[in-house]
Amino acid sequence: MNQAVAAAPVAKRKPKETGVPDNKKYLHPLMAKNYGNWKYHDRPRPGVLHHVAHSGDEIWSVRAGTARQMDIFTIRKLCDIADKFAEGRVRFTIRSNIEFMVSDAKKVDPLIAELGKHGFPVGGTGNSVTMIAHTQGWLHCDIPGTDASGVVKALMDELHHEFIREEMPNRVHLSTSCCEINCGGQADLAIIVQHTKPPVINHDLVANVCERPTVVARCTVAAIRPAMVNGKPSLEIDESKCMCCGACYPPCPPMQINDPENSKLAIWVGGKNSNARGKPTFMKMVASGLPNNAPRWPEVAEVVKNILSVYKEDARPWERLADWIDRIGWPRFFEKTGLPFTKYLIDDWRGSRANLNSSTHIRF
Amino acid sequence: MAKKMHDTPNLDQLEDGPWPSFVTGLKDLAKDKDYVVDLLGQLEESYKTKKGYWKGGTVGVFGYGGGVIPRFTELKNADGTPKFKDAAEFHTLRVMPPPGMHYDTDTLRKFCDIWEKHGSGLIAFHGQSGDIMFQGATTENVQKAFDEINEMGFDLGGAGPAVRTSMSCVGAARCEQSCYDEAQAHRAVLNTFLDDIHRPSLPYKFKFKFSGCPNDCMNSIQRSDMAVIGTWRDNIRTDETLAKKWFAKHGMDELVNDVVARCPTKTFQLKEIKNIKKSDSISSVAVSDTHAIEIDNRDCVRCMHCINVMTGALSPGKDKGASILVGGKSHLKIGGLLGTVIIPFMKLDTEDDVEKLVDFAQRTIDFFAENALEHERTGEMIERIGLSNFLEAMEIEADPAMVNSPRMNPYVRTDGWEAEVAKINAKKQAA
Numbered sequence: 001m002n003q004a005v006a007a008a009p010v011a012k013r014k015p016k017e018t019g020v021p022d023n024k025k026y027l028h029p030l031m032a033k034n035y036g037n038w039k040y041h042d043r044p045r046p047g048v049l050h051h052v053a054h055s056g057d058e059i060w061s062v063r064a065g066t067a068r069q070m071d072i073f074t075i076r077k078l079c080d081i082a083d084k085f086a087e088g089r090v091r092f093t094i095r096s097n098i099e100f101m102v103s104d105a106k107k108v109d110p111l112i113a114e115l116g117k118h119g120f121p122v123g124g125t126g127n128s129v130t131m132i133a134h135t136q137g138w139l140h141c142d143i144p145g146t147d148a149s150g151v152v153k154a155l156m157d158e159l160h161h162e163f164i165r166e167e168m169p170n171r172v173h174l175s176t177s178c179c180e181i182n183c184g185g186q187a188d189l190a191i192i193v194q195h196t197k198p199p200v201i202n203h204d205l206v207a208n209v210c211e212r213p214t215v216v217a218r219c220t221v222a223a224i225r226p227a228m229v230n231g232k233p234s235l236e237i238d239e240s241k242c243m244c245c246g247a248c249y250p251p252c253p254p255m256q257i258n259d260p261e262n263s264k265l266a267i268w269v270g271g272k273n274s275n276a277r278g279k280p281t282f283m284k285m286v287a288s289g290l291p292n293n294a295p296r297w298p299e300v301a302e303v304v305k306n307i308l309s310v311y312k313e314d315a316r317p318w319e320r321l322a323d324w325i326d327r328i329g330w331p332r333f334f335e336k337t338g339l340p341f342t343k344y345l346i347d348d349w350r351g352s353r354a355n356l357n358s359s360t361h362i363r364f
Numbered sequence: 365m366a367k368k369m370h371d372t373p374n375l376d377q378l379e380d381g382p383w384p385s386f387v388t389g390l391k392d393l394a395k396d397k398d399y400v401v402d403l404l405g406q407l408e409e410s411y412k413t414k415k416g417y418w419k420g421g422t423v424g425v426f427g428y429g430g431g432v433i434p435r436f437t438e439l440k441n442a443d444g445t446p447k448f449k450d451a452a453e454f455h456t457l458r459v460m461p462p463p464g465m466h467y468d469t470d471t472l473r474k475f476c477d478i479w480e481k482h483g484s485g486l487i488a489f490h491g492q493s494g495d496i497m498f499q500g501a502t503t504e505n506v507q508k509a510f511d512e513i514n515e516m517g518f519d520l521g522g523a524g525p526a527v528r529t530s531m532s533c534v535g536a537a538r539c540e541q542s543c544y545d546e547a548q549a550h551r552a553v554l555n556t557f558l559d560d561i562h563r564p565s566l567p568y569k570f571k572f573k574f575s576g577c578p579n580d581c582m583n584s585i586q587r588s589d590m591a592v593i594g595t596w597r598d599n600i601r602t603d604e605t606l607a608k609k610w611f612a613k614h615g616m617d618e619l620v621n622d623v624v625a626r627c628p629t630k631t632f633q634l635k636e637i638k639n640i641k642k643s644d645s646i647s648s649v650a651v652s653d654t655h656a657i658e659i660d661n662r663d664c665v666r667c668m669h670c671i672n673v674m675t676g677a678l679s680p681g682k683d684k685g686a687s688i689l690v691g692g693k694s695h696l697k698i699g700g701l702l703g704t705v706i707i708p709f710m711k712l713d714t715e716d717d718v719e720k721l722v723d724f725a726q727r728t729i730d731f732f733a734e735n736a737l738e739h740e741r742t743g744e745m746i747e748r749i750g751l752s753n754f755l756e757a758m759e760i761e762a763d764p765a766m767v768n769s770p771r772m773n774p775y776v777r778t779d780g781w782e783a784e785v786a787k788i789n790a791k792k793q794a795a
Contacts, residue, residue, distance in 0.1 A: 012426040014427055015427040015514055015520075018514070018517055020460050020461075020462070020551045020555055021519075023464055023537070026471065036536035036545065038539060038540040038542070039676055040540050040603075040675045040676025041675055041676075042675070051538055051539075059538065065384065068386070068489065069386045069389070069487075070389055071393045071486060072479060072480050072486075073392050074384070075475075079472050083469050088469045089466065089468055090467055091465050092461075092465040092467075092490060093465075093534075094583070096488075119382075133492065138407055138415075139407060140418065140435060140499055141416060142420045142435065147407075147410065150375075153387070154381075157382060160383055185587055185694070218697070218739065258414075263414075273580055273581075274578070274668070275579070275580060276579060276668045276669045277667055277669045278667075282702070292414055295375065295378055295411050316621070350698065
């Protein structure tokens with residue numbers, strides 16, 4: 001290019017690399033005053049936490065469920081409620097519940113009434129089934145096997161009565177993930193896409209779209225190798241090795257893993273985040289092959305509700321799902337839930353021997 | 365007034381029921397925005413065909429290499445034009461929240477105004493890494509929206525092979541179990557790595573999470589490369605008034621079955637008051653005129669269970685700090701890994717203490733950047749090279765608190781054994 005006629009560069013705004021903002025100015029005044037100096041809490045009713053500080057100050061937090069993906073009108077409505085009752089402060093939990101803090105017990109009931117009037121369920125505290133941690137799904141993800149917000153909406157409609165009450169043996173955390181990467185995370189019960197067929201490769205596109213060595217390296221079982229197909233550089237899959245995890249799909253979209261019929265949903269249970277009682281645990285697959293049946297996924301809801309109702313009936317106080325299964329054992333879990341224990345539930349991935357029973361500890 | 369809505373028979377079914385509906389929210393936005401009318405059109409198509417239609421690309425803001433998640437539609441007509449042209453670009457800005465996700469309404473309303481002007485009007489509180497997700501802007505509007513959000517004092521989060529946005533629990537702001545100032549540590553650590561957040565150049569992602577106590581409300585052991593979890597070294601504190609109040613309400617059955625029986629190391633005992641032992645490591649408190657709790661803190665693993673059940677009656681000690689675990693991650697590529705204890709305890713009371721945490725984080729990331737393979741997480745790297753090699757690089761002594769048990773196989777070269785023993789003995793003598 002001729003330097004003399006090049007347009008003068010437009011001055012662009014430089015970002016201010018301010019990083020994580022300070023939260024002090026956003027704290028409710030009583031929380032700022034008693035920072036690091038709280039004594040205990042109790043729960044006067046489901047959806048309400050009551051914290052007492054060493055100074056004697058008391059604060060009530062009212063927790064409500066949201067859709068997570070919120071329109072600005074809904075957010076402004078929540079702001080109106082916070083301005084009216086909660087001194088203009090709110091916070092969100094890790095599971096997208098919103099919390100309003102009030103400094104006077106008398107404000108709690110009117111605040112709950114106001115939230116109810118606008119359709120926000122109050123609950124999600126203590127031994128409830130709280131809001132489902134979830135991902136993006138069809139709304140925004142580039143590799144989703146299913147939707148996320150829709151699955152969550154459909155399930156939370158079914159579990160609403162468990163959200164607004166505290167009737168479970170201990171708290172129940174749920175997550176959903178729209179592919180096997182499991183961005184939804186570990187939970188007492190999780191719903192995760194499980195593909196059942198190897199990717200379908202569009203050989204016309206691979207050479208232009210994919211960095212082939214990266215894709216080969218991404219395969220967890222070394223089932224992918226470079227190949228010439230129809231005279232074009234592409235990739236091929238040893239389908240006897242492939243276990244359909246979909247790890248090749250993000251770096252190589254022409255290796256389509258999602259399939260309307262063959263991408264199924266699996267249910268996992270017994271993930272425990274906390275160190276309370278036993279150490280944290282990963283969840284285990286207990287059901288698979290459920291259809292990706294939008295818009296309300298009734299088959300998934302049925303399995304989830306079944307597991308939760310058996311747990312609710314059978315577990316002792318303070319037993320998380322993982323603690324309960326530790327006590328009753330896996331055979332009884334499958335017996336009580338009526339779920340079939342198939343050979344696919346026997347782990348054969350690395351480290352799997354630790355998941356086999358090497359004892360005569362067997363319940364009859 | 366926006367253009368006419370597309371038929372959405374599938375999405376319409378997600379407006380029924382008691383839970384708040386994101387579809388109703390989108391329809392409210394679609395009244396004024398053609399953008400959202402077409403977004404609903406594409407989403408309905410996904411519901412019909414059970415396929416996703418977004419692909420990635422390269423969109424960002426001036427000066428940064430990450431923090432924007434680009435999305436272009438792949439749903440095209442036969443002639444290659446987008447089927448839903450007004451939603452052909454639907455990029456997301458990831459914005460880092462304040463620690464503990466506290467907001468005032470003034471800030472939230474400003475977010476809404478900015479996103480009404482430049483974006484779809486859809487905001488997620490929050491994404492799975494903790495970001496405020498401003499979902500849906502055209503390529504042209506991404507910079508405009510960012511400039512206004514940035515002027516408010518908010519900054520983009522991480523994406524790709526970068527230090528990622530972090531999360532911390534409500535912590536000291538409202539929780540009696542908090543064992544350090546989570547917000548202070550969160551900001552001190554993350555704001556050290558702004559370059560690694562905004563300009564992705566690590567082997568793969570690196571996540572920090574900050575939980576104030578072992579209840580680990582941020583799920584940090586499972587979900588972060590470096591988990592900072594509050595704990596304490598001295599004795600559990602007791603409050604007799606609250607202990608008696610708890611017992612009066614809950615009774616002997618609950619105390620025995622829900623607390624005594626659930627202590628993982630059986631160090632929590634119920635005894636007649638006259639039999640309670642006295643020693644420097646014992647916490648005890650009367651629950652009635654005849655009975656008291658006895659906890660030998662040397663056998664307590666700080667699991668939190670008894671404190672959770674009898675909040676206030678029992679509480680964490682005063683010599684507080686944090687345990688640091690490294691290497692947690694989800695499935696890809698070798699299977700899920702839980703973090704491993706690397707620093708059993710460190711104080712986080714003063715700025716100097718926090719500076720030591722920042723220094724450890726810096727050295728870990730430097731080592732990760734230098735030694736991990738492409739697309740390898742920290743936990744996978746440690747599994748590949750062995751924990752001992754990682755410890756040596758971090759100049760941290762081996763500690764039995766790092767393992768569930770010593771090795772169970774003989775496949776190790778031990779010709780440095782005597783030298784190691786001599787080193788440990790010399791250190792013991794010097795102490």
